[in-house]
Amino acid sequence: MSSAPSATTTGRQARRPPLPAPGTGPGPGPTRGSAAFLTLIAVCTAVTAANIYLAAPLLSLIARDFGSTPSAVAWIASVAQLGYAVGLLFFAPLGDTADRRRLVTVLTLVTTAALLASAVAPGTGALAVAVFVASAGTVVPQLLVPLVAERAPAARRARHVAAVIAGLFTGIVAARVLGGLAGQAFGWRWVFAGAAALTLALGTATALVLPSGRRRRDGSLFGGLAALPGLLRRSPDLWRASVRQAGMFGAWSALWTSLALLLTGPAYGLSTATAGLFGLFGLAASAVAPLAGGLVDRFGAARVVRGAYLLAAVSVPLFWLGGQVVWALFVAAIAIHAALVASHVANQTLALTTTSSPAVANTAYVVSGFAGGATASALAGPAFTHFGWGGVSAVAAVWLALGWGSTAVRR
Structure with missing residues (x-):
């Protein structure tokens, strides 16, 4: 067992240009560092990422339309998460091997069709299937992030990645806040129809500017999935990044998914709509992302992750205090979002x-974070039931300790 690499070493690794796939080059497309190209990808990421969370704010409207209760249709939101996980495992690794332009086009068309099917679904079963397919096809952002990192100048790579991540978090917030408002105004079916139109427009526009051509000849639907375990074993830095983000995302998920229970419970007694406005704190992530990208380019990834973990560690006792004092919740919400995105x-x-x-590595990284978040969320519910808000805060603290402690030394 040896100590973890220094911040300087990790910083050099984070700024090292990625190795291109055999037999490929940058290919045709926008000039390197093109602001228009980066903006288009960020906007496309925001629109497509929103599809995963579209059903959550519409559950009460869906239940009313189908003569049910919100709790009886809440599983549809979980189906969306499951569909996204399946899409990550099977489609995201193809970014290393397949023609990106063709792959993004196909996924855009499939997602658009599934969203339209959601808009006209006659019942919860049909809606769940359509939401599952739409979420599985909504992995386009994870195909675009490796491309952005590949085309970016080495000295500005993290800032370019941060721009796409800012779009991702903006889409998530927009789905939860604007989706609910649009649903109240026009009905939940029109929200899905509108999402289909936006997905088709942005996905098609993005596909047209992507480089075309097959990157490798050894690609298959299951090839990237099979390569994940070996890639993690061979790359300690990838393993460390994946585990640390699983710990961070788990802490955030435990607190954020349980926050509505605290706000609508006896402690505060807020309405569901008012509690939902706390989702606006997610906009802090969009503001922090460019700053974090600049810090990574300048100081390296290790120092930024260390600072993010310290900020998250401070936010946990603030969240616990927020069980009685509302101002602590405001500060903690901003802090945990800033820590997560950095x-x-x-x-x-x-x-x-x-x-x-890079596409397979990105899949391993995103799936690890997703698994950490899902597991912590599953534990946070029983913790709140048996131990209250203090139990949720404890779950978040444990997840942070596991994420950092298990990567503090190298195997």
Whole structure:
């Protein structure tokens, strides 16, 4: 067992240009560092990422339309998460091997069709299937992030990745806040129809500017999935980035998914709509991402992740205090979002630049974070039931300790 690499070493690795796939070059497309190209990808990421969370704010409207209760249809939101996980495992690794333009086009068309099917679904079963397919096809952002890292100048790579991550978090917030408002105004079916139109427009526009051509000849639907375990074993930096982000995302998920229970419970007694406005704190992530990207480019990934973990560690006792004092919740919400996005920018930049298979590495990284978040969320519910808000805060603290402690030394 030896100590973890220094911040200087990890910083050099984070800024190292990625190795291109055999037999490929930058290919045709926008000029390197093109602001228009980066903006288009960021906007496309925001629109497509929103599709995963579209059903959550519409559950009460869906239940009313189908003569049910919100709790009886809440599983549809979980189906969306499951569909996204499946899409990550099977489609995201193809970014190393398949023609990106064709792959993004196909996924855009499939997602658009599934969203339209959601808009006209006759019942919850049909809606769940359509939401599952739409979420599985909504992995386009994870195909675009490796491309952005590959085309970016080495000295500004993290800032370019941060721009896409800012779009990702903006889309998530927009889905939860604007989706609910649009649903109240026009009905939940029109929200899905509108999402289909936006997905088709942005996905098609993005596909048209992507480089075309097959990157490798050894690609298959299951090839990237099979390569994940070996890639993690061969790359300690990828393993470290994946585990640390799983710890960070788990802490955030435990607190954020349980926050509505606290706000609508006896402690505060807020309405569901008012509690939902706390989602606006997610906009802090969009503001922090560019700053975090600049810090990673200047100081390296290791220092930024260390600072993010310290900020998250401070936010946990603030969340606990927020069980009685509302101002502590405001400060903690901003702090945990800033920590999450700073850690995400640094860890994802490192994950994308440590192997010659950036799409597979990105899949391993994102799936690890998703698994950490899902597990912590599953534990947070029982913790709140048996121990109250203090139990949720304890779950978050444990997840942070596991994420950092298990990577503090190298195997």
